[in-house]
Amino acid sequence: MCHGVRQGTINARPRTQSSIAISSDGISWVLFNTSPDILAQLAAFPALQPARSLRDTAIRAIVFMDSQIDHTTGLLMLREGCPHDIYCSDMVNEDLSTGFPLFKMLKHWNGGINRHDIPLDNTAFKINGIDGLSFTAIPVSGKAPPYSPHRHDPHPGDNIGIKVTDDKTGKTMFYAPGLGQLTDDTRNLMDNADCLLVDGTFWREDEMETVGLGEKKAADMGHLPQSGKGGMMDVLRPMSQPRKILIHINNTNPILDEDSEERQMLAQEGIEVAWDGMEIEL
Structure with missing residues (x-):
């Protein structure tokens, strides 16, 4: 596929690594996963770079769906904006503090992160600074990353799915x-x-x-x-x-x-x- 795109022999468009951003007002945003392509993604979406102050972004919080390399390494590119509010499961927090100690590394930049737990019992939760949206997470079947200490010992919270609800429209x-x-x-x-x-x-x-x-x-x-x-x-x-x-x-x-x-x-x-x-x- 990549070769076909480069050579122009297939009808396809290049894509960066998977990530989404969500907002209820277009001002404050929740970022889901921080891909290795995060800098290019920020540059391509002006709403996330309002330039209200030095090194400003419109990202109020980050949610990790898992601890895979392609979903987390972009956090290093956001180190100058630390501390970040990070929402993740206990298992993701463990992986990113041990097998791939990203959270520990980032402590050297303004304290690193403020970690918030995600309930996995179908209970709705709110994200600080994000009005008008509710979030509900559930464990989904998947694999912990190859580097994870429990790669072959799955636990609830290794991977999650999230329902996002608009409080006004339902x-x-x-x-x-x-x-x-x-x-x-x-x-x-x-x-x-x-x-x-x-x-x-x-x-x-x-x-x-x-x-x-x-x-x-x-x-x-x-x-x-x-x-x-x-x-x-x-x-x-x-x-x-x-x-x-x-x-x-x-x-x-x-x-x-x-x-x-x-x-x-x-x-x-x-x-x-x-x-x-x-x-x-x-």
Whole structure:
């Protein structure tokens, strides 16, 4: 896919690593994950760089959905803005304090972070400085990162999905960039959401092996592929209420080619593919 984009031989657009930002007023924002591409993403979105003071951003808080390298290393690029309010599960806090001690490293910049726990019992919570939005997190099936001390000993909170509710309109979005299997709670939140941003990493279970990049299956890495029995297309098909969008797409996935057969299959199912700069208003 990357070679095709560079050579102009496929109809696809470049993408940075998966991350989203959410706001109720367009002034104060919550950033979900800090990708290695965070500086380019900030530069591409003027609302996050209001320049009200030196080294200013509009980011009031950061939520980590997991402790994967591609979701956390960008925090180092935001070190000059410390201390940051970070919301994460106990397991993510453990990983980022031990296996990859990002939080300890950042203590040398204005104290580093102010860490806030995320309840995982389906209880709604608020984020400091963010008015008009409520958040509800649930554990989802997935894998802790390869560096994690409990990579092969999964715990609730290694990966989460989050429902975001607009307190005024009551409309909701469910976000889960890593989703290996669906529990009843996960399916219920997805089915009743107005918009879904869910795991679009792989098209097929054996994708990495098929393209010659390894032997790991999608399930081994904590992802539910789009195709195949019980895949994401099967999961989303009966859900009539939400707008359905795939996010967190690996560069091996043929859906990135907008002219591909796989992309057309998604279109027939009413499933969209996220792109850099995509804006969604509920």
